[in-house]
Amino acid sequence: MNNTIQYKGYVGSVEFSEENGVFYGKVMGIRSLISYEGENAKELLDDFHGAIDDYLETCKTEGKEPEIAFKGSFNVRLSPELHKKLFIYATAHQISINKYIEDTLADSPAAQITLV
Structure with a gap:
């Protein structure tokens, strides 16, 4: 269900x-x-x-704008060590941390859900 x-x-x-x-x-x-x-x-x-x-x-x-739930932006809290590792990896690959996270999540099972 x-x-x-x-x-x-x-x-x-x-x-x-x-x-x-x-x-x-x-x-x-x-x-x-x-x-x-x-x-x-x-x-x-x-x-x-x-x-x-x-x-x-x-x-x-x-005359109000309706709220929109999914604007494409959200905060993620992680350890300072992981944040540093992400920064180093993204910098070494000449991409932003956001781009790296977006690409990684796009390959996740959650991204495969079909929306109606």
Whole structure:
């Protein structure tokens, strides 16, 4: 079972409450709270789509830019020793640390995931 859903560039979680007998979730990667629920998969997806559409319409009405979760930039914390090694390697190969990390991650299993 996939525990995420996607719509218009947004990714939402999929959870199940045994106590309430409903599926629910929230949009991940943004500060705004966008939540949704449904008693079955179709209701969950319909509510997810409606919540995203409502969010985008509200932003448009208020003249705000909608939040974008995946801008292509994130912070990575690592040890000073590894940071130094990356710097030395990248400098020796005349590339930036960012380019080295991007190339390395592009070959990872996570990069092979197909987005819809």
